[in-house]
Amino acid sequence: MKLVFISKSDKKAAWGDSLQAQLPDLEFLIWPDEISDADKASIDYALVWRPPTGVLKTFPNLKAILSLGAGVDGVLVDPELPTHIPVCRLVDRCLTQGMTEYVLYHVIRQHRRFGDYEKMTAAGEWDVFTQEDARRRGVGILGLGELGRDAAEKLVALDYDVASWSRSPKDVAGVTSFHGADGLDGFLARTQILICLLPLTDETQGIINAEHLAKLPKGAYVINCARGAHVVDDDLLAALDSGHIAGATLDVFNEEPLPKDHAYWTHPKVIMTPHAASLTVPHSAAEYVAENIRLIEAGETPMNIVDLTTGY
Ligand code: NAP
Numbered sequence: 001m002k003l004v005f006i007s008k009s010d011k012k013a014a015w016g017d018s019l020q021a022q023l024p025d026l027e028f029l030i031w032p033d034e035i036s037d038a039d040k041a042s043i044d045y046a047l048v049w050r051p052p053t054g055v056l057k058t059f060p061n062l063k064a065i066l067s068l069g070a071g072v073d074g075v076l077v078d079p080e081l082p083t084h085i086p087v088c089r090l091v092d093r094c095l096t097q098g099m100t101e102y103v104l105y106h107v108i109r110q111h112r113r114f115g116d117y118e119k120m121t122a123a124g125e126w127d128v129f130t131q132e133d134a135r136r137r138g139v140g141i142l143g144l145g146e147l148g149r150d151a152a153e154k155l156v157a158l159d160y161d162v163a164s165w166s167r168s169p170k171d172v173a174g175v176t177s178f179h180g181a182d183g184l185d186g187f188l189a190r191t192q193i194l195i196c197l198l199p200l201t202d203e204t205q206g207i208i209n210a211e212h213l214a215k216l217p218k219g220a221y222v223i224n225c226a227r228g229a230h231v232v233d234d235d236l237l238a239a240l241d242s243g244h245i246a247g248a249t250l251d252v253f254n255e256e257p258l259p260k261d262h263a264y265w266t267h268p269k270v271i272m273t274p275h276a277a278s279l280t281v282p283h284s285a286a287e288y289v290a291e292n293i294r295l296i297e298a299g300e301t302p303m304n305i306v307d308l309t310t311g312y
């Protein structure tokens with residue numbers, strides 16, 4: 001069994017070791033260095049993160065395309081993507097845990113005004129803010145899938161007033177579910193801290209725009225840990241500058257790395273991380289990838305096949 005690894009990841013060796021520990025018969029080959037044209041027909045699986053356009057179709061006998069990330073926008077963007085085999089997204093314990101940590105940290109930071117305390121400390125000031133009740137803090141999660149759901153459940157455990165917005169209705173204890181285009185306005189109206197955990201698709205691109213930001217209550221906070229293209233940057237900057245939006249935590253950007261001259265770098269109301277909200281951890285993600293390969297080899301359906309019509 002042969003797998004080609006197509007990614008700029010600096011964890012190639014860790015991936016090779018972790019996968020071979022799970023599947024001793026697997027040959028792990030790194031594209032392009034370890035692949036000749038003659039090898040291509042013998043490759044069974046492609047494990048990929050943002051593969052260059054047109055590369056996947058050069059492997060004629062792939063059984064599946066396995067994503068190194070939860071989001072597959074960087075795979076589906078390929079106009080020549082082979083569509084007769086499954087594309088499987090990554091669902092992984094460490095990826096979920098990392099995202100939940102990121103969300104909880106930034107929600108609590110905003111709710112308890114720890115950023116303001118940091119600024120006061122730096123300015124040598126001593127003051128105490130009113131402590132707000134988490135039960136009165138409306139936290140809204142766009143997307144209640146693998147990641148959104150775990151974050152929602154843990155926010156509920158901390159007593160926040162949590163709502164979600166998804167395509168289909170949800171039934172998660174303690175989470176008020178909104179869905180579909182008709183549900184968006186009601187969801188936004190009660191959301192003081194907005195978290196984006198949607199996949200990037202034609203329908204969700206640019207969803208954090210002037211119209212939707214205006215529907216959030218004044219002083220709302222925005223956390224985007226999904227994809228940069230969910231945000232219309234000029235609209236968010238205008239809402240921050242007008243004071244309607246109090247601040248934003250941004251992990252992902254329309255262009256990555258973020259260009260050096262982008263206004264976000266120096267904006268006093270923006271805090272940023274470099275697309276690191278949650279990273280794929282080879283030792284745990286390899287268990288999931290190996291299980292998907294075992295399922296396919298056994299003639300069964302792999303987990304988390306992407307619906308190419310919806311894009312997630
Ligand atoms: P997922 O399990 O596929 O969940 C996606 C959720 O979004 C579902 O609840 C889905 O609704 C909802 N949704 C999709 N299209 C929608 C639409 N048009 N309107 C309303 N709701 C819609 O995805 P996931 O594993 O949670 O991952 C979410 C995203 O996080 C990924 O796609 C990726 O871009 C991002 N991510 C970022 C990082 C980072 O480090 N920044 C790390 C990992 C992932 P239904 O449930 O009704 O289908």
Ligand code: GLV
Binds near residue numbers: 068069070071278
């Ligand atoms: C990271 O951005 C992922 O989609 O897993």
